[in-house]
Amino acid sequence: MPVVAAPAPTPSVPAGADFDALARQDPEIAAVVRDEARREADGLQLIAAENFTSRAVLAALGSPLANKYAEGYPGARHHGGCDVVDGAERIAVDRAKGLFGAEHANVQPHSGSAAVLAAYAALLKPGDALLAMGLPSGGHLTHGSPVNFSGRWFDVVGYGVDAESGLIDYEQVYALARTHRPRAIVVGSISYPRHPDYAAFRAIADDVGAYLLADAAHPIGLVAGGAAPNPVPYADVVCATTHKVLRGPRGGMLLCGGELAERIDRAVFPFTQGGAQMHTIAAKAVAFGEAARPAFTAYAHQVVSNARVLADGLAAEGFVVPTGGTDTHLITVDPSPLGLDGREARARLAAAGVVLDTCALPYGDGRGLRLGTAAVTTQGMGEAEMARVAALFAQALRGERNAATEVRELARRFPPYAG
Known part of the structure; x- marks a missing residue:
């Protein structure tokens, strides 16, 4: 006897602002939102880089903070009227530092790639050697793809994994580092399912006089929940996203020690980005608060x-x-x-x-x-x-x-x- 599917329930649309107003004003876009809510509810969402935010995160994203232009940093903006929204960024920064044990946090990057770009801008010059996981082994586009700024601006050498175990070959990483003397070494991947040995990478970087940059876009949420090792004590700079396992809004952040704080901040603004997205920063603060529970x-x-x-x-x-x-x-x-x-x-x-x-x-x-x-x-x-x-x-x-x-x-x- 054929299996008859149950009638599809009306999906809940967790809009941050007034969804009824959207439906009245623009039924075409409202239909897209409803269809996406139904798609998410009717299937298994197993994309590793995705998650469902809380209603509180969505509420911050759909808040009046979306209206504010805020170039610069709290207390030093290039636009007036930022006294209130400055509070959201200060809260987000303090929560990020506390959550990950970092001396400094920058919560303005619009994405993980933007965070990596800013980290490179702070630490490297075009033409510098960069050692990162090769793309066939799970490296990200920003780790040296020829179609990405990283592959065009830097002399990128890729390390890989052992053919039998599939694990990072640390002897190969060390040999490549000694041969190419990179200005920075990147530890991180988009498809490597094991914890990297941050202490081993730190030792290799110290031996060749390189910065250690951790691209923790995927595991940072697990770090927040104590389910993965924290790269902050080992890396000079940690780049991360605020979505994925961390379950916040789509965006990025940077963590570092106090000695690099000014360089990181200036690499984000004014070098690689303009105005901060204050509604997104407020939503990041909400997610950091949730992750501390x-x-x-x-x-x-x-x-x-x-x-x-x-x-x-x-x-x-x-x-x-x-x-x-x-x-x-x-x-x-x-x-x-x-x-x-x-x-x-x-x-x-x-x-x-x-x-x-x-x-x-x-x-x-x-x-x-x-x-x-x-x-x-x-x-x-x-x-x-x-x-x-x-x-x-x-x-x-x-x-x-x-x-x-x-x-x-x-x-x-x-x-x-x-x-």
């Missing part, structure tokens, strides 16, 4: 537990899981044992309502899949649901027609914004 600590550890169960389940279904698992929210898998490359597998999963990304695999010509458990954990899913998700992966890739229905039914049991 015990509930967030429990959440961060649940994210990791869920990722480990999901990785084990995918391995049992026949996927190859590089490094044998994960320490973080990130999982990378090779679907080739199932007769699929990453792009075809992603398309089949998307048709079933499972949303994720492809990624480079360190060895071989194919692409793998990259997924994360931050969003589904925010929805309230636990280990039992992760075991079910692994089974649904296999069902979708085998082309079973009921996979999409079962994905939808599971997702609807855990609405991102209930009520």
